[in-house]
Structure formats: C-alpha cells, structure tokens
Amino acid sequence: MIFTLTMNPCLDRYIYLDKLVVDDTIRARKVVDYPAGKGIDVSRVIKELGGVSIAVALVGGDTGRKLEEMLDKEGVIYSSIRVNEETRMNVILESKNGQYRISMPGKRISKKKLQTVLEVLNALVRENDIVVVSGSLPKGISPDFYTGIIFALKQWGAKVFFDADGEKLKAGLIASPDVIKPNIHEFSRIAGEKFSIEDKRTLIKEARIFLEKYELSEILLTLGAKGSLLISYDKVYFSPPLKLPVKSAVGAGDSFLAAYVLKIAEGFGRKEAFKWANAAGNAAVMTPGTQLCRKRDVEELLSKIEIYELN
Template sequence: MIFTLTMNPCLDRYIYVDDLKLDDTIRAKKVVDYPAGKGIDVSRVIKELGGISVAISLLGGDTGRKIEEMLDMEGVIYTTIRVSVETRTNIILETNSGQFRISVPTKKVSRKKLETVLEVLNAIVRKGDIIVISGSLPTGVSPDFYTGIIFALKQWGVYVYFDADGEKLKSGLLGGPDVIKPNQHEFERLVGKKIEKFEDFIEQGKKLILEYNLKEILLTLGSKGALLLANDEGYFAKPIDVPVNSAVGAGDSFLAAYVLMRDKGRYEAFKWANAAGNAAVMTPGTELCKKDDVLNLLDRVQIERIY
C-alpha cells in the first residue's frame, strides 16, 4: 500500500482578476479552491492515474472539513488527524500581468497531536508498504521531527520517499529515507553551493547517495529536464516542449507517477514521472496533471542512460 504524509496541508484559493488597482473595487472573474499540501497532491495524482493511496494529514476547523469533502469528491482515501487550529488558506491571484502567491503562516500544533502522527503511522503502515513524506512543517515544529518519523518508519520496514527543503531536508536525510526528490534549488541548498555544470549535479548526487545510503535521487531541473541517480545507474530525461500554464504541482505530479509505476522498473517509472511532470505545467492554477495528457506525452519522453 502507498501512503502519503502531509504535516502542513492547506487550501489553495485561486482568484482570477484582470488587474490589481489601488483603492478600487477589484471584481473576481472566477474563484477556484483546491485541496493542497505536497503529500495530498501526490495522493490526488496517484488517484488520477488509476492508483490507490491513503493520504494522512493534520486538518482542523471548517477549512479542514472542506478539504476532506473535496478529497471525498475526488475519491481520494484519507486518514485525518484532527487538530484544534484552523487549516490555513493560501491565496493565489492570477492577473493579466502575472501571478501573485500569498502564503499564510501556519499555527502551532500541540505536542500531543505530533505524537499522534507516529501512533497513527504505527497503527496502519506495515512492513513492505511505501510512504511519501513531503512538504513543510507546522509553526514551531523542529526539522528533526522528520528525522524521528523517517527513522521509525525504516525500523518498521517501510520504503520511504522524502521531499522537503532546507533544514527539513537535511534533518530528514539523517533518518535514512530510501529516495529523495529535490528540485534544482533545493538540491543546491542541500549541497551548499550553486551548480552550473550538468556533470556537477551527477557528481554531487553520487556523493549524497554514498553519504546517506540512498537508493535513488530524483532531481527535477525545470526546463532543463530531470535526472534519476542511483549507485549503479543514472538516467537523464530531456525536457519536452509543452504549453506552460502553471508550474505549480509539477514536482508532486512527477513524484506521484514515479512512486506508482516504480514496480515496473526505474526506466519505466522515470518515463511516467516525466510525462506527469510535464502534463502538470499544461494545466492552469494549482491543478495537477490529467491522465489523458500524461498518456499523450509518454511517447514524447526521451530518456538516455548517462552511466
């Protein structure tokens, strides 16, 4: 079974307006809400591609209930850890001149609820299961929370994919995940330097694999393509020329497809991941990839073995 864990979910409210005008009434042309948070997005994409997963997340208040209702509508299976604080709502303004993203700060979650996360995982996740842990943490939660969660899951025999940034990624690596999925900027922050040469991504990736005993690194490079790095082999996927509406959710779509298709082998899973990631940028707002788009792009994905 595939599980996802989202510690800091949100509702993304996408508001379409013509222009932002100071001291004037701005009338929205359309308002669309999406259940969000990286792990929730992964579960939604897995469902879209015909797979099954269980989305575990901390949700609170009316916004949390709305997210549950939206997941019900999409047919996504979920387990909620109810918290006393209202789940945040982020605002994305789409105007004729560009996109404005307003990220609302999170609120503190009690220590008891954080302990409940481990209890829930212990109750439902079993040896041989797969879990995707991704995204940020609630306000006040130390990055080493991820260290402990991942370490415990590995002790239980669970296969762990991990997708985070900054100190959270560094701390989570100490727990021993099997696979990480940084984008270029997250990767550069992890290794502590700007990377200019393609070969340096490979070199630095191999060092991380050895240092943290990783099975794979999935490295998305935006318009430059993507890399799959392992100890014994590596692959590069060339970028696909597709109409770009929004890059939001592309990384989550990429990871979801890879996790779902991994039992077909690295090459095939990597192919699906790249098709899904590129399909996601074709959709507006924070919409994720659509299955038909993924299927149409599969034959256009070009992958070469690099070692």
C-alpha cells in the same frame, strides 16, 4: 499500499480578476479552491492515474473540513488527524498583469498531536509499504521531527520517499530515506554549493556522494526547464523536457513524484517509472493554477518522453 504524509496541508484559493486597482472595488471573474500540500497533491495524482493511496494529514477547523470534502469529491482516500487549529489557506490572485501569491501563516500544533501522527502511522503502515513524506512543517515544529518519523518508518520496514527543503531536508536525510526528490535549487542548498543545470557531470558526482553518505537508493533530481535526472549507484538516467505551452509549473514536482512512486509500487522498473514520472511532470505544466496533471495528457505524452542513460 502507498501512504502520503502531509504535516502542513492548506487550501489554495485562486481568485481570477482582470487587474488590481488601488482604492477601487475589484470584481473577481472566478474563484476556484484546491486541496493542497505536497503529500496531498501526490495522493491526488496517484488517484488521477488510477492508483490507490491513503493521504495522512493534520487538518482542523472549517477549512480542514472543506479540504476533506474536496478529497471526498475526488475520491482520494485519507486518514485525518484532527487538530484544534484552523488549516491554513493560500490566496493566489491571477490577473492579466501577473500572479500574486499570498501565503497565510499556519498555527502552532501541540506536541501531543505529533505523537498521534506517529501512532497513526504505526497502526497503518506495514512492511514493504511505500510512504511519501513531503512538504513543510507546522509553525514551531523542529525539522528533527522528520528525522524521527523517517527513522521509525524505516524500522517498520517501509520504503520512504522524501521531498522537503532546507533544514527539513537535512534533518530527514539523517534517517536515511530510500529516495529523495529535490529540485536543483533544493539540492544546491543542502550541498552548500550553487550548481549549473548544464553541468550534469558535477551534479551526478555530488549526488553519488549523498547516496553513499546517507545510504540512499536513488536521487530524483528535477532540473526545471532542463529536464530531470535519476541517479543511483549503478545507473544514471536523464530525460530532457518536452516543448509544451506552460500554463503553470505549480504541482509539476508532485506529479512527477506521484507517477514514479505509483509505477514502482506497481512493479515497474526504474527506467519505465522514470518515464512515467517525466510524462506526469510535463503534463502538469499544461494545466492552469494549482491543477495537477491529467491522466489523458500523461498517456498522450508518454510516447514522446526520451530517456538517455549517462555514464
């Protein structure tokens, strides 16, 4: 079974308008809400691609209930950990002049609820299950929380995929997850060095240092408009991007990770799973707003994805 953990979910509200005008009434053309948070996005993509996962998330208040209703509508299985605090909302204003993203602050979560998270995972997760731990943490929660969660999951025999940034990523690495999925900017931050996307030799060398230091199995390194790398001890695969009309890059990384995890769970080899991951990541940029990849697009792009083995 695949589980995803989202500690800081949100509801993304997209408001489409013609333009922003100071001191005047602005009428929205359309308002669209999406359930969001990296782990939730991974579960949504797994469902879209025909797989099954359970999204574990902290949710609260009216926004949390709306998020659950939206997951119900999509057919995503979830296990909510209810909190007293309202689930946060992001507001994205989409106009002809550009996009304005307003990220609302979340509220502090009690430490008692953090213990509940551990207890719920302990009740659900079994040996050889896959758990995707990803995203930010609620306000006031130390990055060390990810160290403890990943360590516990590994002790229970689960395979852990980890996707976070900054201090959270550093903290999670201490517990040796199986796979991490940083983008080039996140990888540069944890390495303390700015890398050139074009210098794959240096990226591979640095990634293998991380593999050994933190006992990782693989690093899935996304390079934005330059493609992606899969780096393990014995193999390196590179996939260049497809030339596609880009409507929004939001959710491409989550789509990439979801497809890879699903195909690994289904018994595919790394190379084939990596191909599906790139098809999903490319498909995600074809959808507007925070919409994720569509199955028909992924299947259509799959034959166009190229995978090269690097030395």
